[in-house]
Amino acid sequence: MRQMLTKSAAAAAALFAAAAAAPANSGSLDGDIVRIEVLDGGMTPRGTHMGALKITLQPGWKTYWRAPGDAGIPPSFSWRGARNVGALSITWPSPEVFMTSGYRTIGYHDQLVLPVEITPENPGKPVRLKGRMQLGVCKDVCVPAELKFDHQLDSNSGRNPAIAAAMASRPWSAKEAGVRAASCSLRPSDYGMTVTARISMPSAGGEEVAVIEPGNPKLYAGETKTRREGGQLVAETEFLPADGKAYAIDRSQLRITVLGKSHAVDIQGCSAG
Missing domain, CATH: 2.60.40.1250 (Thiol:disulfide interchange protein DsbD, N-terminal domain)
Known part of the structure; x- marks a missing residue:
């Protein structure tokens, strides 16, 4: 990666x-x-x-x-x-x-x-x-x-x-899309930090693709892997530092976009989870 x-x-x-x-x-x-x-x-x-x-x-x-x-x-x-x-x-x-x-x-x-x-x-x-x-x-x-x-x-x-x-044609807000909760857990990876988001929300239609943005220009985000677990969408990515230094991740600054066949959803921030 x-x-x-x-x-x-x-x-x-x-x-x-x-x-x-x-x-x-x-x-x-x-x-x-x-x-x-x-x-x-x-x-x-x-x-x-x-x-x-x-x-x-x-x-x-x-x-x-x-x-x-x-x-x-x-x-x-x-x-x-x-x-x-x-x-x-x-x-x-x-x-x-x-x-x-x-x-x-x-x-x-x-x-x-x-x-x-x-x-x-x-x-x-x-x-x-x-x-x-x-x-x-x-x-x-x-x-x-x-x-x-x-x-x-x-x-x-x-x-x-x-x-x-x-x-x-902008993405729906979390409220408009019926998002009930969004939590993010963090764990160190070999080169950065792995972020796993769990989002309680109705389907956005078809195959859903999530993107997690770090909210920090000094971090790169890898491809987000997305899967459904019933009424919960699980998205996981890895943040890597652009300059090799360690940076704290502020969950309130994370931005999660879910792209579906019916619509897209823009989720601003997530809680600890």
Whole structure:
């Protein structure tokens, strides 16, 4: 497991190093394999601005979710140059599970609309959404993309159907999914820490795939093995330190996503168990 994760991390680093060495593309990758644009979503009743990053891929190409799986490349963002952004929140639509060369990866095909909600630093003044998104895109081969975006949000824009659809496709909350309890036990492994989550919840439909995220950027998470024991879903993974150092694991920061045929479920934190 440790060797596999190290190779995946090294591959991601090599791809993004190549992207950084090349001139940044303004909105698209060569051949228009992938394009990016900013969508306007107007103002919310809370006084925040809604927008979205729309990533369009050529047919057959895919990109990755925030936790991409064994061989995937996690996307990253830079918001340098953005103006009047006090806080920013991204909503990830429910992803798909793919098998790529024998590895399980998690992401999206053809298109991804990524809603972004912005709390302005100075209410009433324009908000400029500017930055770069680094991502991996794959078909028969995987290539890096570094896409620039720069757009002043239109506060008078009305409801955007594409943003509304992306928001509606987010994973259900634990409450919405009928999660009754979620506990996590920890035990040392050869190179890190094994986490076993036991979740009392109805089925999400079909074959369920769980992903456990550590909530700590200094830890890598391996593939999560998932099984059903009646009304309880059991998920187990191993957290490995990126730098070889030991780190405490805060159960309240763990994030468990269950991907099922009917819906996905987002569970924030778990109790000791």
